[in-house]
Amino acid sequence: MTPCRLYVLPAAAAPTAVIMRRGPSAWWHLLAWDLQSGELSSGAWLRGMLYPGRSALSPDGKLLGYFALGHGRHPWDTYFAVSKTPWLTALAAWHTHGTWTGGCEFAADNSLTISASMDERPFHGRYPYGATVGTLTRRRDGWRPLTGASGLLRRVQPGGEHALITARTGSPHYLREDAEGGRTPLPEAAWADWDGRGRLLVATHQGAVKIVERRSGTWVETWSRDLNGLTPAPAPSPSWARAW
Incomplete structure (x- = not known):
């Protein structure tokens, strides 16, 4: 069986993340990941196409900005939307002119910048924090260009002496750097990143998510969940996810 594919969007200012899971190939599933308790909460299932690299989570982890290709009629064929995690019910949606979009970024006040060829006004709902069409900084939170290495990014471990290194583009690959530079x-x-406590978060090619911690000089896996084997079970979003 082909493993499911995973992409994680961590919140910048809260101990939470959203897991975007693909599998079977036509289906996407969203899960909220509580990084304090390790609890996973299932959310939306979508039969269509999502683009995790063009999506973003608000700093508090409560809102998801995403680009989707649906199988609906215009204007729901290609659109950018904002929903409450881990659901995809659009509270505001903008029609995009084809599939070109660079993604989005939330500011600290939840105002939103969207890079896309799209209508400036939403065709559905509203966005109360303000949204503009503009240019993104294209910088993942905490990741900085690696000095002397074109195309690589480095992220220092919060509160620690280690770092992660990855490529800016292309197939993902990660290196863990120790205090001596090894x-x-x-x-x-x-996918890999640090959480706010300096723990290493990993989504594997084999369809699992893990938390790895430094203990007594050794990296130890302290939590994991295998996300393979989930069966599509689309259901209506709860009432709190359908309104501001």
Whole structure:
């Protein structure tokens, strides 16, 4: 069986993340990941196409900006939307003129910048924090260009002496850098990042999510969940996810 594919969007200012899971190939599933308790909460299932690299989570982790290709009629064929995590019920949606979009960024006050060829006004709902069409900084939170290495990004461990290194574009690959500059490849990582406590978060090529911590000089896996084997079970979003 082909493993599911995983992409994680961590919140910048809260101990939470959203997991975007693809599998079977026509289906996407969203899960909220509580990084304090380790609890996973299932959300929306979508039969269509999502673009995790063009999506973003608000700083508090409560809102998701996403680009989708649906199988609906115009204007729901290609659109950018904002929803409450981990659901995809659009509270505001803008029609995009084809599939070109660079993604989005939330500011600290939840105002939104969207990079896309799209209508400036939403065709559905409203966005109370303000949204503009503009240019993105294209910078993942905490990641900075690696000095002397074109195309690589480095992220220092919060409160620690280690770092992660990855490529800016192309197939994801990650290295863990120790305090002395030694680098260890992380071949199982389809995605990796630090949480606010300096723990290493990993989504693997084999369809699992993990938390790895530094204990007594050794990296120890302290939590994991295998997300393979989930069966599509679309359901209506709860009432709190359908209104501001």
